[in-house]
Amino acid sequence: MLELNGIDKSYGTRKVLDGVTFTVGDGRMTGFVGGNGAGKTTTMRIILGVLSSDAGTVTLQGSPITAADRRRFGYMPEERGLYPKMKVLEQIVYFARLHGWKADAAKKNATELLERLGLGERLNDTVESLSLGNQQRAQIAAALVHRPEVLVLDEPFSGLDPIAVETVQSVLTDYAAGGAPVLFSSHQLDIVERLCDDLVIIAGGQIRASGSRDELRDAHGSTRYELLLNGDAGWLREQPGITVIDFDGGYAVFEADSAEARQQVLRAAVAHGDVVSFGRERTTLAEIFKEVVR
Known part of the structure; x- marks a missing residue:
């Protein structure tokens, strides 16, 4: 070392x-x-x-x-x-x-x-x-x-x-x-x-x-989450504690005001159909670099 x-x-x-x-x-x-x-x-x-x-x-x-x-x-x-x-x-x-x-x-x-x-x-x-x-x-x-x-x-x-x-x-x-x-x-x-x-x-x-x-x-990464479904994700706008940032058919980017609100999204997504992916929005090193040096 x-x-x-x-x-x-x-x-x-x-x-x-x-x-x-x-x-x-x-x-x-x-x-x-x-x-x-x-x-x-x-x-x-x-x-x-x-x-x-x-x-x-x-x-x-x-x-x-x-x-x-x-x-x-x-x-x-x-x-x-x-x-x-x-x-x-x-x-x-x-x-x-x-x-x-x-x-x-x-x-x-x-x-x-x-x-x-x-x-x-x-x-x-x-x-x-x-x-x-x-x-x-x-x-x-x-x-x-x-x-x-x-x-x-x-x-x-x-x-x-x-x-x-x-x-x-x-x-x-x-x-x-x-x-x-x-x-x-x-x-x-x-x-x-x-x-x-x-x-x-x-x-x-x-x-x-x-x-x-x-x-x-x-x-230092993003607090946003990404959801991709085999179906329409429009119902996400009605979820309590959720702010939708971006939306396109089965794809959405959102922020949650609590861990429970985020988990509720996942439960609702499973109930609505097949979940292709769900997770934190990927933050690049360039974005982290800009955040910590400014």
């Missing part, structure tokens, strides 16, 4: 992080979202030891993070760090060697990883000859080639087409499934919502919300 507790950071009189506290669980994909300047990159750099905090602690499995611990991290910075004149395979092998891998093992693992990321035909091309999307894939390979035990990735999906996004998602999911805590930032909220187990929302250097997707939906 990677845990941040009470992290503060200021530049002169400007406070950029204020009591940042959250946890990245073992084997959990944690999405870190916020607007430009919210504090995501600064937080990640403090986790990696690139910056020091003014207050607070960062721990791994309950202990302060050491230099040896950080050698087991995989980090993808916001500013990309590949050497443009080097060949792709040569470069990824080099990064593995920096982490202590022997030459043959480094080459084997780098080759397999690049092939999985869709760069198998570009191993001997220079980085500068790749498209921006393929350079992004190579940067991801650089972060993963030494098989890190913790992943911290700053905008890993930036510039990727939908097929590449699916490929990278698969690779990252496998790392989490192997027990690694995975923290990544992204402005692409649809990807975060689809991929992550947990979410952390930051604004103005403060954590505004954190928890699993279901927890955030329970805390």
Whole structure:
């Protein structure tokens, strides 16, 4: 478990992080979202030891993070760090060697990883000859080639087409499934919502919300409910304690002033015919994000 507790950071009189506290669980994909300047990159750099905090602690499995611990991290910075004149395979092998891998093992693992990321035909091309999307894939390979035990990735999906996004998602999911805590930032909220187990929302250097997707939906989600019947739902307007928001034949969206009123709707729906679906209106991460940061 990677845990941040009470992290503060200021530049002169400007406070950029204020009591940042959250946890990245073992084997959990944690999405870190916020607007430009919210504090995501600064937080990640403090986790990696690139910056020091003014207050607070960062721990791994309950202990302060050491230099040896950080050698087991995989980090993808916001500013990309590949050497443009080097060949792709040569470069990824080099990064593995920096982490202590022997030459043959480094080459084997780098080759397999690049092939999985869709760069198998570009191993001997220079980085500068790749498209921006393929350079992004190579940067991801650089972060993963030494098989890190913790992943911290700053905008890993930036510039990727939908097929590449699916490929990278698969690779990252496998790392989490192997027990690694995975923290990544992204402005692409649809990807975060689809991929992550947990979410952390930051604004103005403060954590505004954190928890699993279901927890955030329970805390910040819609209070409306959806009903779909094999028949007309017009009777819903006559139900006590119910306000109909939207209605179309057998489909209705409504609010209930109590749990009993909501349950009465379900009982009445069953009495009127076949219930196709009944449940809380789904709230997107984008909607939750707008609510908690405003």
